[in-house]
Structures are given as C-alpha cells and as structure tokens.
Amino acid sequence: MIEIERVSRAFGGLQAVREVSFTVATGSITGLIGPNGAGKSTLFNIIAGSIPPDSGAIRLQGEDITGLPTHRLFHKGLVRTFQIPHEFSRMTVRENLMLVPAAQRGENLLKSWLSWWKVVREDREILRRADDVLAFLEIDHVRDELAGNLSGGQKKLLDLGRTMMTDARAVLLDEPGAGVNRTLLGKLAEAIERLNRERGYTFCVIEHDMDLIARLCDPVMVMANGELIAEGDMASLRQNPQVREAYLGTGSSGQTGTGT
C-alpha cells in the first residue's frame, strides 16, 4: 500500500530520518515504535506531505506521491492524525466531524447558492454519520460543545473520529493512545481492528503503549536515531536486545505485557 523508499530528512545539523525504507502492506496494521525523538512523527509528516523529504520516495499503491500537498493525498485516500491534537477549537464537536467528508456539494460556493436544498439534504446525511461516530467513541454527550473545551483525551478521540468520517484507504495514527483512558483505549483498539477488518482500512500506528501495539500491530517497525533498526512482530522484538536497550528499557512497562 505505502512504500517508503530510502527516505531521509535533516533539520539543520540533525538527521531526523535517515535512509528509512519499509512497506506498509495493504490491509495490515503496521506499528511504528521507537524512542522519543527517533523521527517517527517526522516520517509521518513526510508521508502525509506536510514536509518534503531531502531524498527518497513515497509510493501509494505504486503511484509516486512524494511531495504532494496534504489535501491531494487526502483525496487519494491517505489520512493522518496528529500527535498533538489538532482540533478546530472554535467549532463544535459535530462540526469538527462534518467538515471532513470529501467532495461535499456544498463546498462549492456557487452550488450552495444555486441548489441550497440539495446541499442541506446532503448535509443531513453527513450529520447522521457524524453522530454515529460520536456515539461509537462515547463522546456524544459533548457533541455540541466547542472542541476547544474538550479534555485532552476527548480531543484525541475526536481526532480519531475524524479519520472515521473518511473513505480512507490508509490511515496514519500518531499516538492515538496517549492520554486516553485505558478502558476506552481497549475500545479504541477494537474500533481500529473493526475498521481494518470490515472496511479494509490499512493502518500505520505510532504508539508508546506496548499493550496496544502488541494487541494490534503486525508487523512492527522500530526506529532509533532516525534509522530503522528492527522489524518483526512484538513478541520477537521484545527479545531483541537492541530494541530493549534503545526503547523498552528494563523496567516494568516494557514487560508487563498483556494487560488486556
């Protein structure tokens, strides 16, 4: 689905991403882990067109998409979330979701003026979808609240909800679990699995919660200092000394494995 080929990116003297290559297979849920500052989010930014790579190429289903602007990628079915939630803070939660669907008739000003009733009808349909998503994420009680007033975790959920409003084929999730309550996180994992299974979404997930990664992802890529240092399933990575040293540490969090 997504082929990342020898992608590099430096910021000043810092080589944030170095010659990284891997493939996110269609229909997979691929994990991406690594220490803080390893370059994971930077890689996401490159894939999603937010920043250009210094070298290397990105292909989406064989098509070269390197350097395409974000909104074009969206229409090719590539969607992302942000590590720090990017909500529309002065719009309501519902509006945050209703914004997302592509090619809305009413996004054309002339059509809005000339065929108002069709626009309203279409919008009603979108609203229904949005309410479904909110109910699923258990934040429908705040649906008319301004998104800026949500709690930190609620914002993360809203971010995920926006990807559910699309007909995406490939979704990049940057730490969907950070700050989300563990009980809800379980449900979130379910949601991701279901989207993957039922709608055929392909996921690439950055996450520091090893329980979540272990439960969802196969394969898992490990980055450190901008390079890809290992890949495989979580169980094998846990045994990899390099990964343990760079990332998991020896303490409890890497090992208390199967919480759920």
Next chain:
Amino acid sequence: MDLAGLLAYGLFFLNLVGIYAIMALGLNMQWGMTGQFNIGIAGFFAVGAYTSAILTTGSSPTWLGGFGLPFLLGLAATVLVCLPIAWLVGRITARLRTDYLAIATIGIAEIIRLFFLNEGWLTNGVRGIPGIEKPLGTGNGGYLLIVTAFVALIWLLVEMARRSPWGRVLRAIRDNEPATAAAGKDIARFRLQAFVVGSCIMALAGGLYAHFVGFVSPEAFRPLYGTFLVWVMLIAGGSGNNLGAILGALVVWLIWSSTEMLAGVLPTDLIGSESAFRVFLIGVLLQIILVSRPQGMLPERRPPMPGEQR
C-alpha cells in the same frame, strides 16, 4: 426641525448606512468567516466606484469616459473588474498570516489609491469624475429601495454561504490551518475564494456609492473612511454575524453623525474645539462599546445544524 426634514435626512442617512453595511458584509466574509485581516477595503471600494463612474458617465476629453452604460451594467462591471484584481491580490498574499496580510493589504490599497490619483488619463486624477447619475432619476427615496434590495440580496448570499459547508470550511481554516489541510481541503483555494467574493462585494458597494454621491475623487478612499470605519462597524456589530454587520453599520454611522449635536451642547471654551471634542467623543464611545461588549452587539452564533430550526 420638522418631520418631513427628518424623514428626508433619514432616507439619505439610510442610503449611506446601506452602502457601508454592504462593505461590512463583504468584510465579514473575509474576517468574520475566514479570519482574513484585510485592511485594504478602501482599495476595492475605489475600484468599484471608479469602474462604475468611468463606465456610466458621458464622454470627456480629460479622462477615459464616454461609455455611458446603464446603471445596472455599471454595477455588474464593478464585480467583473474587481474579480481579476482581487484574484491577483489574493494570490500574492495567499500565504500570509493574519497580521502580515493586514499590513500587505493596507499597502496595496494605498498603491491603488495612488494609482487612481496619479493616472489622470483614466480617472481624471486629482480632479475626480463628476456627473455620475442615479438610475432612472430616482431621488434618495428611490435609491434607498435599490440599496436596500442590494443589502438584502448580499445578506442572503453571505448568510447562505456562512451556513453552507463552504462556510464551514472557512471557519475551519480560521481555526486551524494544518488540520484543515489534513482534512483534505485545499486551503489556498477556499481562502482565495472568500477573499475574492468579499472584495467584489466591497467593489459593488463602491459602485453604489459613486452613483449615490454623484462624484468620485481619490479623497473618498483614504484609509479612515474607506477602511477603518468599516472595521469599526463590523467589530462593534459583531464579527461573524451578518445581521451584526448591518446593525454595526447603522449604529456606528449614527454615532458618527450624532456626536456633532452632542458636542454642540458643551461650551466651546471648556473643550477648546468643538469638532475635536466630537472626534474625542467618537473615540470614547468606541472604547466603551469595545470594552463592554468585545464580542460586538450581536455576537457570532454557530450556524444551525441541518434540520435544526433557527
């Protein structure tokens, strides 16, 4: 001070209010809905006024005239002429953030004004263009009907735009650009559209103004009356709220003209200069409005959800 006189002044007054209300609506599309800080309103206002003036007046040896088009065609032309200009300005300034856009647009507006001032072959330069007629020989009353019709039409169009998904994208852009891009919206396109539509509305107001006062010269398009007053109207009325924009135009113009009577009440030796005191009063009233109702008289309300009655 008889009733007929008051009525006559009222008609006149409302004409100007209507013209300013249209400008405030145009600004609302740019600022209230998209967050584009355009302080070059006077530039587009001037483009509209001059376009209509040049196209509808009789011929003259000193400036490019003699087209003698009818009123409505002149107004249509304001929009058509403004379109490419606003598009160009919008393209140039597309990437600019709020404060930068503000200062760029005020610069462009001044350049436009200096152009009209110095290119006499086109605009009769400093002398201005006289003899712009009201359509069908209407007086202030008749013209008020026309202006009111335009205010209503523009209000309807802008309000529909605000409630449409198009408006929703604009508000999203105002809120958070990267996230809007991540949601697949072509930010540059939407911003440009809002800028161009808003500017064309201002140009249309310019055309109405030219026919109302019958004369245009560069003096009418200096920043104070061409731009800041419109801002004051929108902010005092309630940015983001289209009725607020109209109400703001009414209230602010009322303050502007009624302070003169207020200032006359105080003895001159107490306040030095009556007229300076009037400006002082305007400033103070404005401050009071801003401090006591910073959201404006009619604050922004979120557009109704589809199916919701509002």
Next chain:
Amino acid sequence: ELKVGALMPMTGDLQAYGESSRNGVELAISEINDAGGVMGEPVVLEVSDTQTEPQAGVDAAQRLVSVQGVSAIVGALSSGVTIPVASSVSSVEGVPQISNASTSPVMTDLDDNDFLFRTTPSDAFQGVALASVAVENGVDSAAILYINNDYGEGLANAFADAFEAAGGTVVGSNGYEPGQASYRGDLSAVSDGESPLLLIGYPENGQTILRQALEGGYFSDFFFTDGMKSPVIVENLGAEFLNGSFGTAAEARADTDAAQHFRSAYEQAYGEVPPVPYIDTAYDAVYSIALAAVAADSTDPAAIRDHLRAINDPDGEIVGPGEFAEAVDRLEAGEPINYQGASGSVDFDANGDVGGTFAHWVIEDGEYRTLEIFEPSM
C-alpha cells in the same frame, strides 16, 4: 427666519481654513443681524463639519438641509467635498451652495441645476497671474513642487503653461504627497541648484518643505500661491530666510471700501488681520445669500438662488458689506443694487463662477505686503 448653513472642515486636513472661514461667516451674520437681519428677523447660522472627507461632508450637508432646514449653504472648502455635496445634496434638494474656497475648474461645467456657486476664482486665473508676477520679478527659470491634489495640480499646470509662453523655463515639476516626514528627495529631484522654487501647497506640509529646502541647501529663493500665504510660516521659520519671497493670492483691491471695511471689522472682532485666504470669500458668500433673500422677499432656497445674480445688477446702486441696511431699503423700494464684496465684485456668471483680481505680495521684514492688485490678462 433665514437659516444659513456653514459646511466647513472643522477637522481633518483643511481644519485651519475651516475655522477661519467660519469666522468670516460669523462676522457677516453678526453684521447683518446688527443691521436688522433679513425680513425683520435675525439670520441663524448652523455649522456642520465635513471632516475634509466626502462621505462625512455629504452627510453633514444633508443634515443641514433636511434636519436644520437651512435655505443656503456656504462651503465646502476642498473641491473633493464641494462637488459631491453639490451633486448629491444641494442640486437634488434645490438648495443654493456657495463655496468660498473650491477652485477646481471641474466645477465650472458641473451639472448642478445651477445651484452651485463660488466666490473665489477658478485656478485657471491664478496660474496666469502668478506667471506674470514671476516674470516681472525677473524669474526666468523655476522649479515647481505642488501638492498632489486638484488645487496644486491645476495651478502648477496653469502656471507652467503661462510661464513658458512668456519665455520662462520650468526646470522641474513634481507633485508631492502630503503627510510625509521628509521631502528632501522631492526637493532634490526638482532642484537645479540655482532656480527659485515655486511651492504650491498648504502650510501643514509646506512649512516642512521650506525648512528642509533651506536646511538642505536645495533652494534659497521661493515664490508662492495663496495657500502658503500664512503668517505662521514666517513666524516658525524666521523672517530672514523668507524676506523677498513673493506670491499671488486672489484678493480684492484692498483700496475698495468693502475690503477696508472687512479688514477692520475682522480685526476688531478677532484681534488679528485675516490670517489666511478664503475668509473674505466666505464673508461675501453670506452677504450674497442674505441680500438675495431680501430681494426675493423669501427664505425659499430656490427663490434665493434665483436672486443671487439679481443683487449684482450693473445698473444698480453699488452697495458694500457695511451698508446692509441701506441695501435692504433699496431692495424693498424695488430699486436695483450691485453688491461689491470684500473679495471683489462677486458677479456670478452663468456657471456660478466669479472672475477675480489678484494680489502680488512680497514678504518684507517678516510681514506680508501687497504690492499691487491686478486683473490677469488671459
């Protein structure tokens, strides 16, 4: 009761002129009222501020007409305000409007239903007058810096044409934008190091330009038009640098009774000689309106308009501003009069314009002194 509206820039760029023009208006009204008023009632003045902006100007004018119910308007000053007021208020409402200071040639042909008049001559005249004065002073080449508005541009062109026709050379001519902090670049652009500078403008920026011209060594000799005839300039810059500078201004023959009457009355009322131009023109505008109302025996605006020319009957008895009571008597007796104002004969032509005489003045010992008053030969 006759109500006269004064539409003056009490704020904005031309404020200084607005305030003194109002003095002229008030002076005339108090004299008229002392002489018994119009139709037995005192004349009432309503002042309104144009802010030197057209939008505010038309609004103020409409308020004067509709709310205050004035029968005639004196003003406005700048053509940029006077013309919109004429085309959207006075010609529509049918109220005569007499500008005391707008000199734009555009007004001559304006389609104003014959409601727009002025008591100051069009720019076209002064340029010619100034050229002949310059030649007379031995100027054979000159640089011009003019304020970039219709006043400045009109005068600069009229002067340049007449001056060149008389054999002079214009070494450089440039418009300047008001409100700049530095005009050194502008000065440098027109200076050739020896020719004198013709500065057409108003004291606001003119003073800065003069100062920078002197301090930068760009010019040391100057001549001016009426706009720069202001004692404050000499006061602020020092007489020694300006002595010998000369200029023109629309001015009535100072030796007429009317002019002398005006000057002494003004001095008595305000404790100074009229400091800037356009005060006497404002004063005459009020007299014309009052006399026309008496002649029409009505305060109806259209009737006043219809009689504005009638008070200048060439066969009539000449009356001046100090003789209002006599003029009223004559008019009531049905005899024709010919008003001779402080600023000149005030004979409105078919376009509502007046011809005019000009003063050739010089600065001597820091004082403005009028050398002669003459009528330019066009």
Next chain:
Amino acid sequence: MSLLDAQGLYAGYGGVDILRNTHLRLGADEIVVIVGPNGAGKSTAMKAVFGLVPIREGRVHYQGEDITNRPPERMVTRGIAYVPQEANVFPSLSVLENLELGAYALRGDHRPRLEKVFEIFPRLKERRNQQAGVMSGGERQMVAMGRALMVEPRLLMLDEPTAGLSPRLIDETFERIREVNHLGIGVLMVEQNARQALAIADRGYVLATGENRYEDTGPALLANPEVAEMFLGG
C-alpha cells in the same frame, strides 16, 4: 499538617460546574495520583487548585494557608510548580530559554538547577538550543517537566507527565518522580498510565464526572477489581 488540602470544590467553566464536591489531600512527602476517564475533571481539579479555574465553592489550603482563587503567578513564589497537560512549552523559545524561564520568579544563580535538570533529562542538554516548538512530542514533555523542576518546588503538580513518552522513559520518569519525592517534594499527578503510577503512589483518587469515586492507597486501588475494570483497562 498536610501540604495541600482541597475541600468541597465546586468549579467549572462559565456557569457549568465540572467539579462537584471534589476533595484532594496531600501529605508533605506523598505521591498522590488522580485517575479517571477522559473528561472526568482531573485536569480541571489541578487547574482549580492552581488558580487557573475559578473556584465557586470550597477551600484550598497549602501549608495551612488559604490559597483559594489566588492568582497563578503567586503560586510559583510559594513553591508550587505545575505542568499542564497541553501547551506546556513556549514553542518559539529554545529549550534552554524555556528552562531558564522556569526559574523566572526565583533569585540567584540558576546554573546548578539547570545542571540538575540536564542530569535528569540528558536529551535536553543535547538539544538545548533547539526551538521547543519543533521538538518531538516526548521531548516536549521533558522540557515541560524540566521547566517545572527549575523552581525547586515544594509541591509538584503534573498533568499526565508520561503521555507520549517511550516505555523506557516512562520508567525513568516515574523513577525521577520518586527521587524527587524522596527529596521531600510532594507530588500530585494525573495519570492514564494508571497501573504504573499507582504502583509508586502513596495514595490515589479515582475521579469520575467531577466527583470522588474511590480513594485509597495505591496498591489497594490496583487490587480493587471494580476500579480495575472501569478505569484501569481491566
């Protein structure tokens, strides 16, 4: 005497109470953890204590002194440091400047303090001239913590300090928190990594819809099956 004692708090944003009769208590050298679902009001409780959300009813005492609704900048001079959940660094300032600003309210040489922070987060020393706004999510979290430690607080309030940190750093962070606590600093923190947090905590509160639901020692809460199922992810 307890370090912090908040009783019967009612507070919220513009009219609606988010906190309803919430109470929190913290002994002088305790680590206390607040857990609960998203939107429960955990962050709001922290903000209310720190004077960022007006308290409508109830009192907050710090070292016996009433600090209810005091302005936040006064809290710092009293020795309370707070790391908010979001927007907790100055994005356009460098890491070093962020840290220096942490000690703004304090007099004297701050270099020793700076060294101590760098010791805890060596990564920050490496990247000290980096603009904080472009740091990775985890790095920012370190900057924010470091900034708070610069005040040498008596009471450290942390809102989800480990969100976005790698497992290894989470371990380290909790380790640091324990060390800090051993120096006699009270720590009040909100955590979603509840199991680990409760494991090092002296006591814990479970907050749901603005009310105190459970309150016990860390291990006891962990052992409570109801709490585990509802709030700790089973």
Next chain:
Amino acid sequence: MVEVIQLLINGILLGSILALGAVGATMIFGVLRFAHFAHGDFMAVGAYFALSVVTVFNLPVLAALPVAMAATAGLAVAIDQLVYRRIRRVQPVILLISSFATALVLRSLIQMIWGSSNQVYETGIQLPWRIGPFTLKPDHLLIFLAATGLVVTVHLFLTRTRLGKAMRAMSDNMNLALITGIPADRVIMATWAIGGALAAAAGVFLGMDTRLHPVMGWTLLLPIFAATILGGIGRPYGAIFGGLVIGCAMELSTLIIPGSYKPAVAFAIMVATLVFRPQGIIKGTV
C-alpha cells in the same frame, strides 16, 4: 553619485526616526500580538509634551526629551491599564480596533489642548554644515546619535534583564507564562513604558526635523509598520534595520519615480518583503 550619497545620509536620518517608532511597535506586537494603531499618536503626544516643557520652562528641546519620554511612557501604561487590559483576553483584533479609537482620542486631545496649527520648538532655520559636496545639519547628527543611544540602551535593557525573554514567552503563551510565575502584568507595563518612551523620542525628533502637528504621527504609522514587517515582527533589531531600509528607500525613490508615488515605495517594499520573505529579512518567527 554625490546626490545618491546625500540622499542616503538623509535616508539614515529618516530611518532612525522610523526605527525608534518601529522598535516600540514591534515590541508591542511581539508581546500582545496586535498592531498598535495609536503608536503614531503616541509620537505626536510625546512631541507635544516636549513642546510644553520647552515653552513653559524655556528649556532646550533635548532637555525636554527625557520629560516627554517619561510622560508618554506613563500615558501608555495608563491607557493600557484603563482600556487594553480589559480586552486583552479577547481577540487581538479587538485590541487593534481599540487602539484605533485610542488614536482618535489622543489626536483630538492634542487639538483641544495645544490647538491644531503648525508649531515648532525653535523658530528659525538651522543652517547646515557643508562638508565637501555634502550638507549635514547639526540637529541631524544629534538626532542620529540620540536615536542610536536610545536603541543601545533598550538593547542592554532587554538582554541584561530577564524582561526580554519574558516578553517573548508572553507572546508565545500568556497562560503558560502565568503558570511559570512570570508577572504578566508587570511585563506588559514595561513593554508599554518602553514603547511609549521610544515613540515620544521619535516624535520629538520628528518635530525637530519638521514641525509639530496633531496628525504628524498618524501619517508616519504605515512606514513604521512597514519597517516592523521588514525587520520581522517582534524583533527589535530587525525593526531598526527595517527603519533604515525604508527611510533610505523612500528618500532614494525620488530619483526614479515621481514624488507623488513616493509613499507607495514603502508599501511596495513591504508587500514584496511579505510575499518573498514573510518572516522578514532578519528571521523572526516570534
């Protein structure tokens, strides 16, 4: 060539006046995130304060300068406390419109107190020194030196005290600044005081070079903003640089284009800067 150099000298003078205004404007922009439209009128007020000192106590202008600066600083702080403080938490645009109202109030107050005609500190003309083909006016040297001195003082103040950093912190995130224990109100007051004092100095210098008039500052506002933008918003050093560039460009422009288009030069530079280097010539992201 001589002409170009002479114009450059003039440009540096104009530029140093612009720079004084721009440094204050840029600091206010940096901390409070709004374009302060009353800044030009602060300049005018400062100039008139000095005029009062000069006429009442019969002092030379430079002696009146510190008084005018202090008085204007006080005025700026007072206006902030009275008006801006109350609306600081709303949108910056409200502050902007409010500053516009402040501008109206100040300008009309000047008219009511000092009248609206042209005034000068000292009557008469100061004849220039002639150095080879160039002319230089003693006052200009004085203005340039004083402006430089002021800018250096501000520089030292910002770097030697923690205030500069605190200002940038506040412009980043006011809430976080509070949490960090930065006394926001005091920092803001200091910003206003410095901005007001510098504006007053610029006004006094402008008055020495031209004349005093109620709108003297207002007309200089746009070039000041142009300088601010050119230098990168929130960058005091950038503002100095921007002021000098705009000053020189405006003076030199008359060599190429008609004087009536002169104001467009500043704007054209400004727009070009914005389009091609939006962060300003000296990089400013604050």
